[in-house]
Amino acid sequence: KSTSLVESDIQTNATMADNRTMAQMLQAPIEGYEDAIVVPPINANNFELKQTLINLVQSNQFTGRQDPHNHLHFFNKVTSTFRHPKVPNTTVKLLLFPFSLE
Incomplete structure (x- = not known):
């Protein structure tokens, strides 16, 4: 005679941390x-991307x-051609990068 364990016979007492x-x-x-x-904020007057x-x-x-x-x-080659004394090149790249994607 073989005995089988049915899932409903197994009882687990586990406390859940949350629901x-x-x-x-x-x-x-x-x-x-x-x-x-x-x-970053741009602190230059009249700054615009042409x-x-x-x-x-x-x-x-x-x-x-x-x-x-x-x-x-x-x-990088294109963005390196644009310089503004009060705007870091990384800021220019962050502003222009979305335009480089289709």
Whole structure:
């Protein structure tokens, strides 16, 4: 005679820490975190990105099918041509980068 253990016969006494679902428990915490990429405030008077510079960046938009290294090389080359005494080049790049994506 074989005996089988039926699931209803097993009793487990476990105390749950909370009533969150597994999906909720796997979510990364967002409290106290801000956006990872933030353009710093620009303290220059009359600063603007010229449309010709935006057009130049848009002339080589990244679609996901090109080599990302070549795209970044072109982007860095173009953005290095623009200088403003009171605006860091990294800020210019942060402002222009969305225009380089399709």
